Amino acid sequence: MASGYPPSMLSRVSFVLGKLHLRCLERESGELGALGIDVKQHAVLSVLADEGPMTQQELGQRLGIDRTTIVTVVDGLDRAGLLERRRSPTDRRAHLLTLTPAGRHTQQQGQHRVADAERALLGTLDETERRTLIDLLSRALDGR
Amino acid sequence: MASGYPPSMLSRVSFVLGKLHLRCLERESGELGALGIDVKQHAVLSVLADEGPMTQQELGQRLGIDRTTIVTVVDGLDRAGLLERRRSPTDRRAHLLTLTPAGRHTQQQGQHRVADAERALLGTLDETERRTLIDLLSRALDGR
DNA sequence: TATTGTTATACTCTATAACTATA
DNA sequence: TATAGTTATAGAGTATAACAATA
Numbered sequence: 001m002a003s004g005y006p007p008s009m010l011s012r013v014s015f016v017l018g019k020l021h022l023r024c025l026e027r028e029s030g031e032l033g034a035l036g037i038d039v040k041q042h043a044v045l046s047v048l049a050d051e052g053p054m055t056q057q058e059l060g061q062r063l064g065i066d067r068t069t070i071v072t073v074v075d076g077l078d079r080a081g082l083l084e085r086r087r088s089p090t091d092r093r094a095h096l097l098t099l100t101p102a103g104r105h106t107q108q109q110g111q112h113r114v115a116d117a118e119r120a121l122l123g124t125l126d127e128t129e130r131r132t133l134i135d136l137l138s139r140a141l142d143g144r
Numbered sequence: 145m146a147s148g149y150p151p152s153m154l155s156r157v158s159f160v161l162g163k164l165h166l167r168c169l170e171r172e173s174g175e176l177g178a179l180g181i182d183v184k185q186h187a188v189l190s191v192l193a194d195e196g197p198m199t200q201q202e203l204g205q206r207l208g209i210d211r212t213t214i215v216t217v218v219d220g221l222d223r224a225g226l227l228e229r230r231r232s233p234t235d236r237r238a239h240l241l242t243l244t245p246a247g248r249h250t251q252q253q254g255q256h257r258v259a260d261a262e263r264a265l266l267g268t269l270d271e272t273e274r275r276t277l278i279d280l281l282s283r284a285l286d287g288r
Numbered sequence: 289t290a291t292t293g294t295t296a297t298a299c300t301c302t303a304t305a306a307c308t309a310t311a
Numbered sequence: 312t313a314t315a316g317t318t319a320t321a322g323a324g325t326a327t328a329a330c331a332a333t334a
Binding site for chain 2: 122
């Protein structure tokens with residue numbers, strides 16, 4: 001099970017974060033690919049499921065993604081019928097992204113698959129350690 | 145200090161790993177940039193400092209980087225006089241990468257700066273939590 | 289004038305294929 | 312035949328600049 005990485009690299013935060021992130025993406029991509037979406041698209045579905053309809057601009061700010069990048073992600077979800085771009089009644093420039101029933105369903109299926117992927121990724125840790133890790137990571141990112 | 149990321153995203157391993165990794169790279173790049181090297185180059189210097197001379201092939205395997213990617217990284221270090229490409233006495237195809245005194249010095253300076261960057265990155269955690277986080281991350285990656 | 293969504297474009301990072309010199 | 316290093320190239324991923332519609 002040993003990875004073969006140099007011991008000194010394993011205490012390097014950027015190195016470990018990068019490698020683990022890569023492995024995580026591979027697993028989640030595999031799981032979500034079976035549903036016809038990628039990791040970023042599932043993140044979009046999840047934010048809309050949690051917070052309701054919002055504009056592409058708002059969505060990009062939430063996820064820390066440029067609005068030009070959002071376009072392509074949303075294009076795919078739109079074509080797949082998982083969300084709709086509705087004109088905002090208060091601002092005709094903006095699209096109010098709204099989940100379809102299919103989008104809500106796919107989001108939930110994806111949620112389970114992502115959870116499986118994460119559990120497998122962190123398989124060498126027990127349940128308590130996994131919770132601790134996620135807690136520390138999110139606090140490091142968010143400042144509580 | 146709150147990041148503004150959606151709460152549901154903060155429990156998503158791939159999301160948190162990715163964002164934190166990005167932030168880490170930005171900080172470390174800033175610190176190491178003052179020494180004229182980037183994050184990957186400092187990783188190369190560190191492996192050579194820890195394990196002694198090795199070929200580009202071996203280095204790539206250690207770091208999980210393709211040998212074609214190694215070329216550019218080593219080119220920069222070579223031009224900066226931080227390492228030398230010596231012909232292997234046993235295999236004239238291979239380059240034995242060997243640190244120069246300047247390379248060893250830069251590696252050590254970089255080590256301190258990287259440590260500073262990591263401490264700042266994880267500033268919302270206390271010392272015990274930082275150690276726990278790094279331990280859990282490295283064990284998740286390496287399988288102990 | 290400023291902003292939303294969009295497109296075209298460029299830049300970074302990384303890997304694949306093909307070459308050379310050795311083995 | 313196979314391997315180490317190299318080069319050229321192509322593919323992701325993401326950002327910047329400019330445009331149309333609207334505010």
